[in-house]
Amino acid sequence: MVPWNFLYENPLSQNIISWVIFFYGVALPILLILWIIGLKGFMEITKYEKGKGFLYKMNPITKLMLSVVLMGVAAVTVWWIGAILTLGIILLYLTMNDGVRKFLYISLLTFTSIIGGMWSVAPFTPEATLELVFPDPAKYTTIWVWPSYFLFMGYEPQLTLQALIYGIQISFRITAVLSAALLLVLTTTTSDIFRMFTKLKIPQAMTFSVLVGVRTVPRIFSLLDTSVKMQFMRGLGYGKSRILYPVYYLYAGIVAIVPTIVYLFRGAKTLAISADTRGFRAYPGRTEMKTLGFCKYDYVAFGVMFLLIILAVLANVYGFGRTIPYVGY
Amino acid sequence: MKFLDIRGLEVTYLGKTKPSLKIDNLIIEEGESVLIVGKSGSGKSTFINTINGVIPNMISAEVKGEISVFGKDPRRTPIFDMSKEVGTLLQDPESQIFNYTVVDEVAFGLENLMFPKEEIMAKVEESAKVVGISHLLDRETNNLSGGEMQRTALASVLAMNPKALILDEPTSNIDPEGTAEIFDLLRKFRDNRKSLVIVEHKLERVLPYIDRVILIDNGNIVLDILKDEIIDKSEELSLLGVEIPEYYFYLRKTKSSFSSNLKGFVHSCPPRFSGNVLVLSADVKVWTKDGKNLVNTSLSLNKGEIVALMGRNGAGKSTLLKAIVGILDNKLKSNLSLKVEDKDLSKAKLWERGTYIGYLPQNFDVMFVKRTVEDEIAFGMKARKNYDKAKLKQFLEMFSLQKVKKEDPLLLSMGQRRRVAMASILASGAKIVFMDEPTSGQDWYHREILGREVQKLREIGITFLIVTHDSRFVDKFCDKVLVMKEGKIVLSGKPEEIFEKDEIEKGFGIYPPTEYQVKKYGSLEFLI
Structure with a gap:
């Protein structure tokens, strides 16, 4: 009891x-x-x-x-x-x-x-x-x-x-x-992930989508942060008890999602145009400017994986x- | 060979009944440099996206008529094939860069086109040299300045060795020094007789590097002239929202040409308002955790003044604004003493500071958390428990938003969205407004509208502090300029006092409107 x-x-x-x-x-x-x-x-x-x-x-x-x-x-x-x-x-x-x-x-x-x-x-x-x-x-x-x-x-x-x-x-x-x-x-880096995925024969469009996501995630948090702060500046939580502050913060974060995503979608369109006008998906594969090799740490990691x-x-x-x-x- | 040959072109976006672009006949010869001007939404982007094949291959639209780019029809040619003929540089450098390091970004297109490794390296080095970024190749792209980013994007396009280049407002989002770097490159391209199509608002700066000007309005080519004819057509261009320096009208009036003596030209500044009631005083210190000072300065604002805050990127302008409104990055440390209308707000919470100071960030779209314009404007009033229907109506009228009050703010035009944002922060009660680069990426027509709006609001006692690189906007609409350097406000004065200083360009990265240089040199030779 x-x-x-x-x-x-x-x-x-x-x-x-x-x-x-x-x-x-x-x-x-x-x-x-x-x-x-x-x-x-x-x-x-x-x-x-x-x-x-x-x-x-x-x-x-x-x-x-x-x-x-x-x-x-x-x-x-x-x-x-x-x-x-x-x-x-x-x-x-x-x-x-x-x-x-x-x-x-x-x-x-x-x-x-x-x-x-x-x-x-x-x-x-x-x-x-x-x-x-x-x-x-x-x-x-x-x-x-x-x-x-x-x-x-x-x-x-x-x-x-x-x-x-x-x-x-x-x-x-x-x-x-x-x-x-x-x-x-x-x-x-996104470039190295791209090279790696290409080597693994993963379709480029899929890789690109994943990497745009990877590249965008930090930006999402930065924009959400601005949006949340702007809401508080405009009076959100005005005169309310401190104990409710986390609830307002959460509320502000949730309602900030739509404008943040819309803003990012506008940027994503630019990125897609920029990539396509630079030959993206011209061929099923890509060549590499630098070859990603394996070093001693990779071999140690393979050993760890085996164990x-x-x-x-x-x-x-x-x-x-x-x-x-x-x-x- | 012709670079571009268009006959009877009509581009209609899906869901629209009328074409957004209509061109009866247009030919651009190989090696020609053409400047495209016109208001936002006039059809400039539709035009260039049709040339490079983005329309209809990526953006759905019905494209009727004949179009040939170096003999290829972009509608029937994959974009990657077109990209070998026509390289495209977009407006926003940050959005178009994908890779982490400069060298990877420059190599991106070449890797896509399956060039062999050795050839990629050679081409990367060659194009980096052309745009002057050889020393940046190992740098991270997210730490570059706007100008460096834009040059990196350009190097990536040039590495693919296209026969023609399309530059879509390449300097809209970068500082004056970055702009000068890009314009320097135009000179090189012109010397190499590369075909160029440039969409650019800064007509006077780009003029030395072009042969021809095309004005698009309402989806139609309304003017297609050689650059020497610009003086004759300056009124017409100005009426259609193109940024025309004052001395063009002087040249027209005196029936002179660009090479004429301009010693008789007088630049008249608008009257400047000088407030005498102190509304804000602040002592601000911001430093990093490892002790590097970012801002260490004092600021005071008088009621009703429109004050511009200028200086190089990294001078501390945005950090100063953020420190005062209380939205600094939590990695930074700060010490703030802030008084607004005799009230000490040094330790005030965000919502309390927001009662006195409104802040409009550059990406103000992220402010819009409500799904109608009227709800968005009422947000601050309701939160502060002073919602009043009559007051809401007053704001809707003041900002000409009555007709769109039921619409989603995110779906409005850029100008309308900015007005909603402004109305929203003023409805929260703020009497002082901080704006971070509000003119960035906008044409003169919309910058003029913003300037007039700001001046109208000043009449009712609103005070503005505007971070900007836009010296023409400052000259025409601001009362005072504060210049920041290395975290301190080092110069203060009326725009004409600041712009006439000899060291302003090299010492502070501020490029005054060309009228000041014309006044100083008595000719246009400084532009060539």
């Missing part, structure tokens, strides 16, 4: 708090990250910057393969292997240009992804699934009891501590892949490789 059980036993407080949790639960990860790193922080964590560390010297194909291997290993092994992989990858951010700052950003992003992942799993996990992980339901700790009509939204009647733990475990599948994908974007695959096999052989639901917390 938790000390706040009287709150969910009283229908009025139960309803009010449940709805607050419902809305804040969805918004909390976004608010947390906006509050801590801001929209400009997002911009920094999605933009390539020149650097001298070994990650910048590696072939983009190696980095892409590493992301794929990590995704596979995190998907087929026990949660703590995913957690260790996540930790390993985010430590690599320290080797980047302005590494401490980027490490802090990715740590916060990982933290909020864990909260978001947990929240999208925990309230919906049926007891039957939880029992596979935590076999004794009698030992479950009830954190909150939802009003009965929440069941229509797919909620379980109770939120337990075990469901939250299970949610955290699941989220480590996302975090390993997320941090590895951002690592690729932060250490590889990760062995690890995944061994984990499965020894019972640490089950997919949902997990065993072995």
Whole structure:
């Protein structure tokens, strides 16, 4: 029994708090990250910057393969292997240009992804699934009891501590892949990604669309930041309590999406014309001004990938490789 | 061989009933340089997009009639094939650059056209040399100045060795020094007899490098003249929104030519307003985390004045504005002392500062968060709990927005969108308006409209601080100029006092309207 059980036993407080949790639960990860790193922080964590560390010297194909291997290993092994992989990858951010700052950003992003992942799993996990992980339901700790009509939204009647733990475990599948994908974007130029994708025979139009997205993401955050600030300048949140400020910030961010996207679409048209009038898609392939070779770091990375695959096999052989639901917390 | 041969051309965009461009007959010979002028929306972009094949291959439109570019019909030729004949440089340097480094950007087209590696390197170096960016090849494109970016884009086009070049307002979004760099290149192209089609508003600057001027209005060619005939047609061009320097009218009146003596020309400045009530005073210091000072200056504004803030890119103009309104990048540190109408706003929150100061960014479209014009203007009033229907109506009337009040602001024309943005910030209560490069990328017709709007608002007591490189706009509509250099306001005075200073061009990167040079040199030789 938790000390706040009287709150969910009283229908009025139960309803009010449940709805607050419902809305804040969805918004909390976004608010947390906006509050801590801001929209400009997002911009920094999605933009390539020149650097001298070994990650910048590696072939983009190696980095892409590493992301794929990590995704596979995190998907087929026990949660703590995913957690260790996540930790390993985010430590690599320290080797980047302005590494401490980027490490802090990715740590916060990982933290909020864990909260978001947990929240999208925990309230919906049926007891039957939880029992596979935590076999004794009698030992479950009830954190909150939802009003009965929440069941229509797919909620379980109770939120337990075990469901939250299970949610955290699941989220480590996302975090390993997320941090590895951002690592690729932060250490590889769009031109090199283009060359790599062309080598892999991926259609140019598809590559170009992806890269326009990669190039545009930092700009999106910069424009959203301007739009949000302009709304506050025009009086948004005027005279309101500080506690509501995050809600207004979130509101401003959401309504800023339409003008930002429209603005970017206008620019995207210019980029498309510029590319097509410079021979883009003239042939199925492209030649390369510089050949992307493999260096010693690539070979080390191949070794790491090989070990990760062995690890995944061994984990499965020894019972640490089950997919949902997990065993072995 | 003819570069361009058009007969009975009609271009109609999908969903439109009337053609947006109609040309009965037009021939441009190989090696000819042609300047295209006209208001925004007159059909200039439709014209050049039809030549390079973007219409109808990328932008859907029905193209009737005959069109031949170096003997090829752009409608039936893939764009990449046309790009070997005709290179296109667009207006906004930032939007057209795709690659991270300059060398990759210059090589982009060559890689697309499958040139061998060794040839790519040689061509990249050659075109970089032509546009003067050899020293920038290893630089990151996002750290270049506007002029350097535009030269990089141009090098990328030139590397493909097209027979003709289309330059679509190549200097609209770059500073005066970058503009001068691009115009210097035009001289080279002309010497090499490369065919050129240039869309450009700065007629007087581009004139030495062209043979012919075509004026497009309302989708039709209304004037097709040799450059020597411009003086005779100056009235006509001016009436159709082309930026014509005053001395052209003098030359016409005195029946003179470009080589004539202009010592008798007198440039008359408009009357300047001088306010005597201090409305804003600020001491601003902005520095980076590693201690580099970006801004360290004081600023004061008097009620009803239209003040221009000028200086080189990177001088700290936009940073100064952002520091005062409170929207600085959080990577920067600042110290601000700000008083507006005797109220200390140094520590005020954004919404409180916004009650006194409005800020119009260059990309003001991102302001529009409501789906109708009237909701957009009412946004600030409603947020501040002082919504008044009569007041809203007054703003709609003041900015001629009554007819479009139910329309989505994002779908309006550039001029209308700017008016909605301006009305919105004034409706929030602001009496001081900061504008960041509001004339960038606009033709003279629209810049004049903006100037008149600003002057009209000054009459009701609004004070303006406008960051701009547009010296003609400043000369015609502003009361005072502040010049920034290395984070400090170092010069202050009436536009004519600033523009007449000898060191203004080299020392501060400000290019005065050519009238001042004509007055100084008594001829047009400085342009050649």
